[in-house]
Amino acid sequence: MPITYTSQEQVEVYRFSIPAAILIPLIAVFLQAFVPLKLAFFSIFDLPLLVVIFFAVARRSQVTGLLTGAAIGLLQDSLTHQPIGVYGIAKTVVGYGASSLGVKLDVENAGSRFLVTLFFYIVHEIVYFLVARGLVGLTLQWSWLHELGSALANALLAVALFALLDRFKQRT
């Protein structure tokens, strides 16, 4: 398994330029809203979630990770017609968790990225389900088959997307 335990001193912390930090989440939200109109199957992907995981893992800062997750989640909430905060809470949790994991594990290779994304997609869906059902009162149906399929699809996309986004990384 390519996941290796790394000490705090060994991990590399990356930063991103301000345009990249702003535009990448915006483009992700934009594509998430636009592409499903042309390709209906694209709605199983969650590009903003992948961006949250990528930023959280690369920055390895829990506060930055949760704030990035909250901001992207609230932006995604704003495009829906549901109360604002459902995606915000779910992505805050994911941002915090991914950055916490990034501190302890080396997630620079494809295998670890696949597994991390698979795991956090499920976490995201569980938190979303609980919040939407418990707090907002939405009627949702949980299907493990559907969720696992979506998680696999997102994990595969994450491997390719993270490789693309690596170009925007800057060493601190």
Next chain:
Amino acid sequence: MENLITRYRNVTILVAVLFAQVLGLAVQVKRSTENEPTRLIRIWAVNAVTPFEKVIVWCQHGTASLWHNYFYLRGVRQENRDLKAEIQRLRIEQVRLSEDAEQAHRLQALLAFREQFISKTVAAQVIGSSGSEQSRSIYIDKGAGDGIKADMAVITSDGVVGKVLRVYNSNTAQVLLIDDQTSGVGAILEKSRLQGVLRGTPAGEVVLEKVMSDEAVQPGEAVLTSGGDRIFPKGLPVGTVSKVSPGSDFFLNIRVKPAANLSKLEEVLVVTSVEEKEPAVNEAGPMRAADILAQRLPSVPEKPATDASKPGATAGAATIVQPPPKTAKPGTAGTTNPKPSMAGATQSPAGGPTAKPKANDATVAARPANAAPVTTKPANGTTLKPENGAAIKPATEQKPAPPPVKVSDQMKAAGNKAEPTLPKPKPQPAEPQSEPAPPEDKPH
């Protein structure tokens, strides 16, 4: 305490951020979202995303239009031929349907039934979606500047799409699709006339609720809007029943396949104005082909009325000056067949009656100028019917016209009085637009 917060700084921030969002959610859920103004964060998000979407949609449509309209014209001739054949077929069908519609209108008028008509729509392009499977909504490029308001119906040529949920600015609005779980459409089954509520499910399916399980519903039956929700006009296609199964609480579980392809929407129509009015009834009934032909054919130029009053031309007879001609649209509501066949009296194609004087006697051709129904009564000669008379029969059922009434005969009946008496028109509820003029030439 301070050390504790410093030590668990990250967790503290996480809890604080989560608490703030939960609090915000609770406030939003508690408040009614119907009359609540749109939140600023939504406006910012929409304004940040939709301009890019509009640019891409504009470029995409421009390129596609250029390609399809100027380069890729293969098969256009064949398509043109097919369309012409389709037009011919539809024309024949239209004739049949128009008669059915007229009959329905007459019955609706009898019942004082008020119909809903879509009087104005605004075409809009779909520029984006919510991007979430749990929120099935789309964004369109028309907004307050185009008269779009919340709760307006959104349709396509195939069927119902949804309703306007929010209007963000002058050129952006959000539309809630009918397959969203928070949407609801009053619907009726076309054949069985069973009414229910159409709702979306979390999985994105559309179901018809509130139909009792003892009712018989067949797959394939069309589902229409019932108009009961006061958003969608009655009779719009919604979809077809795809599956029927017994549900819970004595209701059927009816799955409906939407008529409009909700996953591939490009252009939609927003119904901005719906009028309620009583159906207009064509009192004249279907127009005869002979009448249409007679209107189109050139007619003999009519002689001016003064010609008939020349000395010698009408010796011993009275001439009637025609009322001022007025045009009337044949076939329109409230008008009748403008071609009553009266011997000795003709009518101009424009609908104005004329008097054709004969050699020794004058015939009477009195008719309101607005092409009001003309019926003949043998007892009184030519009579005028009210404009809105309900007793008018279709042209195909009109009785044969009686012979024209001669003024000279009436003079005989009146005891050879000096002045001929004209047959008076029947009293009309509407103000007559033309009065018969007194005879210009009195017989000596």
